[in-house]
Amino acid sequence: MDSHLKKKPSVLLADDDEDFREALRKTLEPEYNVLASVGDGQALLDAARALAPEVILTDITMPVLDGINAVRLLNADQGGFRVIFLSVHEEPIFILEARRRGAAGYIPKRYLLTDLLPAIRKVLAGSTYFLFPEQERRQALCPPAHSSAQ
DSSP states (O other): GGGSEEEEEEEEEOOOHHHHHHHHHHTTTSSSEEEEEEHEEEEEEEHHHHOOOSSSEOSOOSSSSSSSHHHHHHHHHHOOOOEEESOOOOOOHHHHHHHHTTEOOOOOOOGGHHHHHHHHHHTTTTTEEEOOOSSSSSOOOOOOOOSSOO
């Protein structure tokens, strides 16, 4: 099959910054089908349930419902959503809470230019992608939350 006929993986964007979402959309559209772009956690829930995206890219801090609780509710409802958090929060507590809630990835926003597309590809392939920027050498891949750490 020709590459231009291949189905693009679907993505849902959630962030309260509309300009950020638009820039993200432009970055993703050559490779991904952006199904929707929403500005709060409740809209994230509604869009994810209605559209069933292959990957959800979400911020943590959003109005109405934060990203962590939106993902918790999605996973309680249906599960199986592949979520990558994109956040300004770099403290380990946020990253670990995202993993605990079932996220497949976490990227601090300052690393998006270098890490966003590789993270999406890895998550679509069934892996995880978590960045811990406070470490001297960034660790991009972590074992799944249910595995024992090495």
